[in-house]
Amino acid sequence: MRTRPWLAFVAVLAIALVPLGQGHAPSRPSIILATTTSTQDSGLLDVLVPRFEKERGIEVKVIAVGTGAALRMAGRGNADVVLVHAPDAERTYVESGDLIDGRLVMHNDFVIVGPPDDPARVRTLTSAADAMDAIAARGVFVSRGDDSGTHAQELALWRAARIDPKSIARREETGQGMGATLNIADQKRAYTLTDRGTYLSLQKRLSLVMVFQGDPTLRNVYHVYAVNQAKHPKAKRAEARAFMEFLVSPSVQQAIGAFRRDLYGESLFFPDALGR
Secondary structure (H helix, E strand, C coil): CCCCHHHHHHHHHHHHHCCCCCCCCCCCCEEEEEECHHHHHCCHHHHHHHHHHHHHCCEEEEEECCHHHHHHHHHCCCCCEEEECCHHHHHHHHHCCCEEEEEEEEEEEEEEEECCCCCCCHHHCCCHHHHHHHHHHHCCEEECCCCCHHHHHHHHHHHHCCCCHHHCCCEEECCCCHHHHHHHHHHHCCEEEEEHHHHHHHHHHCCCEEEECCCHHHEEEEEEEEECCCCCCCCCHHHHHHHHHHHHCHHHHHHHHHCCHHHHCCCCCEECCCCC
16 A cells, blocks of 8 residues: 555654654653662661752662772762761772762761670670670671671771681671661671661661660761762762752751651761751
8 A cells, every 4th residue: 555645744744843852751860879778777868868859859879788889889980979987998989089079977876786685794894895805705796797887897896806807706797788687686696786877777676785885986977979070971970969968958967867866765867067
């Protein structure tokens, strides 16, 4: 069957007259946030990310992994912004030019949790190094073992106690995030190191209790950085900067400090950008 020439002409004309983009919603700007599991497991990002998306109109894809993995993502240019908590590791990526515009956002602290009967008698001790020494001698310890900020802090505590973690027969590594590691430690009636926020968020379903806290070496600091667009051309610097400015804005800093305080009777995170 032959197509009538005038019909073909009308079809072409109709297509040409359709406004460009009609029928397709404009694409929404987006960023990839690489971050530690503690910000996810604590529930903080469940509050902050939807608020940012609503206020700024920028979609956030959250990749919650250990800090080491988040930093490696930045080093490969596979993220736009990172929120992490391992200052020594972060410094390497700043010096290499992968991360720029770092801002201090907040802090909480690490605590040691363990079985209620505390077989290693950690509660009676006054330093984190002594606590780790007692656990090595009389307890079972579950480590994240995932190159995260928490794992790096744990290794620093073993060094302070002058103990090689590989020499501890009753220490095992999960290779998983904080929530999963807490669950495994709970099942094994073991000790583990955790950030306070994640522990408090999961406390109701755990039998583990806090057995050591308050040592100055257990401070847990969070920074946010943009991935350097000059080194990684696909990085979205403007959108990343918008997220960073959001995190350190006064109203969001107040929200961070108030996050679940009414539920737990204490703050899970303490804002550090107020007044800066």
